[in-house]
Amino acid sequence: MKLLTTNFVKCAVKACDSSADSFPLKYEDVQLVQEEQDFNPEFIANMLERLDWAALLKVAADLGNTSLPSHKPDDVDPTLTENEPLLRDLHSLLLETQITEGKMVCGNCQHVYHIKNSIPNFLLPPHLA
Amino acid sequence: MSRPEEIAPAEIFYNDSESQKYTTSTRVQHIQAKMTFRALELLNLEDFPHYILDVGCGSGLSGEILTEEGHFWTGLDIAPSMLATGLDREVEGDLFLSDIGNGIPFRAGTFDAAISISAIQWLCNADQSGIDPKKRLLRFFNSLFASLKRGGKFCAQFYPLNDLQTENILGAAKIAGFSGGCVLDDPESKKNKKYYLVLTAGRSERNI
Ligand SMILES: [Zn+2]
Numbered sequence: 001m002k003l004l005t006t007n008f009v010k011c012a013v014k015a016c017d018s019s020a021d022s023f024p025l026k027y028e029d030v031q032l033v034q035e036e037q038d039f040n041p042e043f044i045a046n047m048l049e050r051l052d053w054a055a056l057l058k059v060a061a062d063l064g065n066t067s068l069p070s071h072k073p074d075d076v077d078p079t080l081t082e083n084e085p086l087l088r089d090l091h092s093l094l095l096e097t098q099i100t101e102g103k104m105v106c107g108n109c110q111h112v113y114h115i116k117n118s119i120p121n122f123l124l125p126p127h128l129a
Numbered sequence: 130m131s132r133p134e135e136i137a138p139a140e141i142f143y144n145d146s147e148s149q150k151y152t153t154s155t156r157v158q159h160i161q162a163k164m165t166f167r168a169l170e171l172l173n174l175e176d177f178p179h180y181i182l183d184v185g186c187g188s189g190l191s192g193e194i195l196t197e198e199g200h201f202w203t204g205l206d207i208a209p210s211m212l213a214t215g216l217d218r219e220v221e222g223d224l225f226l227s228d229i230g231n232g233i234p235f236r237a238g239t240f241d242a243a244i245s246i247s248a249i250q251w252l253c254n255a256d257q258s259g260i261d262p263k264k265r266l267l268r269f270f271n272s273l274f275a276s277l278k279r280g281g282k283f284c285a286q287f288y289p290l291n292d293l294q295t296e297n298i299l300g301a302a303k304i305a306g307f308s309g310g311c312v313l314d315d316p317e318s319k320k321n322k323k324y325y326l327v328l329t330a331g332r333s334e335r336n337i
Contacts, residue, residue, distance in 0.1 A: 002223055005223050014232060017272075017275075037221075042177055117216065119226055120223075122231075123207070123226055129228070
């Protein structure tokens with residue numbers, strides 16, 4: 001699972017829909033790999049607009065990365081070469097950094113979702129479904 | 130031939146050998162590709178790379194087409210062996226083991242669009258006691274609606290068992306706030322007839 005996805009995935013339990021604690025999930029015992037991906041500056045710039053920066057900082061910190069700027073860079077035009085270093089950094093972080101194993105914990109219901117072999121398991125036990 | 134929906138739940142029907150058979154059959158690949166291109170045509174997306182949800186992504190056959198078309202995607206499926214086949218094929222999208230009847234676990238406004246090929250009719254099944262298809266359909270459409278950006282579209286090819294299933298699916302979608310309807314391709318052909326649900330989250334920009 002790409003790091004990008006952590007900025008969007010939330011607890012699947014219906015009762016957690018309205019809770020601010022069901023996103024982002026808390027990441028524990030995580031194994032990461034870097035996997036090379038084609039660089040698409042336009043896509044990164046698009047996604048940057050909809051990123052929840054506070055959530056990204058929180059998840060990055062869970063994973064041991066505290067080097068991100070504290071505020072989201074805004075109005076990043078992907079056609080300008082001056083923006084390329086920033087977009088490449090984000091590309092490497094969001095698309096090339098992948099979680100292969102680990103746990104995601106909901107801050108509201110405390111349900112633990114496991115990531116195994118890069119696949120997060122979002123199947124719910126009957127009492128939560 | 131009996132419908133797979135009548136034999137067993139999806140996660141049991143698509144075991145390792147069925148997943149392999151499904152994914153490597155050139156007939157299946159051809160039909161799947163054709164339906165994915167048709168779904169993309171019905172979505173009518175602008176050119177820039179989109180972030181797309183693939184509902185019932187299976188082994189990533191439609192996802193590979195989304196990648197070829199320059200999009201990024203995340204897929205959900207309930208059958209572990211389908212997802213394992215997708216991993217083996219090194220598809221680009223993230224794969225989630227998930228039961229769409231329990232909801233789409235993504236925050237509001239995540240996706241530009243969503244597609245689904247041959248999956249949502251499974252939601253109409255009640256193969257275990259205590260399963261309420263109506264409730265599952267509503268949970269699916271409500272959470273899908275939330276996960277799409279406003280005005281985002283969902284196109285789903287599906288195999289309804291009968292008109293009532295189509296009505297139930299469309300009814301749940303409308304309650305969730307979607308606008309749109311059903312497109313029927315090759316209506317005269319019993320074999321090639323295909324149903325596509327074409328929905329917009331929020332106001333509809335054109336009539337279907
Ligand atoms: Zn929760």
